[in-house]
Amino acid sequence: MVPICNSLIEIDSPDETETRRLQLYGKGELIDTTTQRIWQVCKGIVQLSTLYPTGEEALLGWVGPSMCFGPWFTYLETYQAKAVSDVYLMWFSPAEIESSPQLAAQLLPQMNHRLRQMEALLAIGGLRRVEDRLNQLLLLLKQEMGQPVSDGTLLNIRLTHQDIAGAIGTSRVTITRLMGQLKQQGLIGFDSKRKIILKEPAFLAASQCSVLRR
Numbered sequence: 001m002v003p004i005c006n007s008l009i010e011i012d013s014p015d016e017t018e019t020r021r022l023q024l025y026g027k028g029e030l031i032d033t034t035t036q037r038i039w040q041v042c043k044g045i046v047q048l049s050t051l052y053p054t055g056e057e058a059l060l061g062w063v064g065p066s067m068c069f070g071p072w073f074t075y076l077e078t079y080q081a082k083a084v085s086d087v088y089l090m091w092f093s094p095a096e097i098e099s100s101p102q103l104a105a106q107l108l109p110q111m112n113h114r115l116r117q118m119e120a121l122l123a124i125g126g127l128r129r130v131e132d133r134l135n136q137l138l139l140l141l142k143q144e145m146g147q148p149v150s151d152g153t154l155l156n157i158r159l160t161h162q163d164i165a166g167a168i169g170t171s172r173v174t175i176t177r178l179m180g181q182l183k184q185q186g187l188i189g190f191d192s193k194r195k196i197i198l199k200e201p202a203f204l205a206a207s208q209c210s211v212l213r214r
Contacts, residue, residue: 044087
């Protein structure tokens with residue numbers, strides 16, 4: 001059965017088909033951000049990033065179920081969205097949002113969610129020590145996409161060391177070293193798909209320099 005977004009109102013026009021609006025992107029695919037479509041995630045996770053003139057990629061955050069994204073929300077010249085799992089997306093036009101107070105009101109909580117996430121990433125990026133930035137990023141991911149498991153919290157997204165490095169402004173080599181240390185200390189582990197497991201309460205106890213509400 002095709003997943004349907006329940007957080008936004010249904011389309012008023014009876015002849016509008018779901019297939020016009022619902023689109024599937026496979027894991028690893030880039031999502032079209034060349035038009036002013038407003039995308040809403042129905043299922044899966046999308047990773048947002050930008051590219052600097054040097055060619056380096058900076059991670060902007062993640063969008064999960066019911067959250068929205070698209071070039072309509074950004075000033076950035078380069079805005080990239082990638083499916084980090086298979087994702088179902090619904091799209092709306094800016095004109096539909098602007099002409100429907102009900103639709104705009106239902107969109108507001110999702111915009112607020114993205115704002116909180118972006119503020120958290122900005123605060124984390126301002127921490128001086130890379131170790132603190134990494135720990136706080138993992139705590140943010142716990143809040144955003146954590147799933148309880150028997151030995152802690154599983155981060156329900158597979159991140160490369162380059163992804164993590166891009167999110168906190170450091171190098172992949174540094175992240176590889178720090179992740180190895182966290183694993184040796186028994187603070188994190190990995191499942192069979194190489195997704196990160198935060199070992200609790202040990203990881204929380206070790207993350208003292210917190211900029212996030214717990």
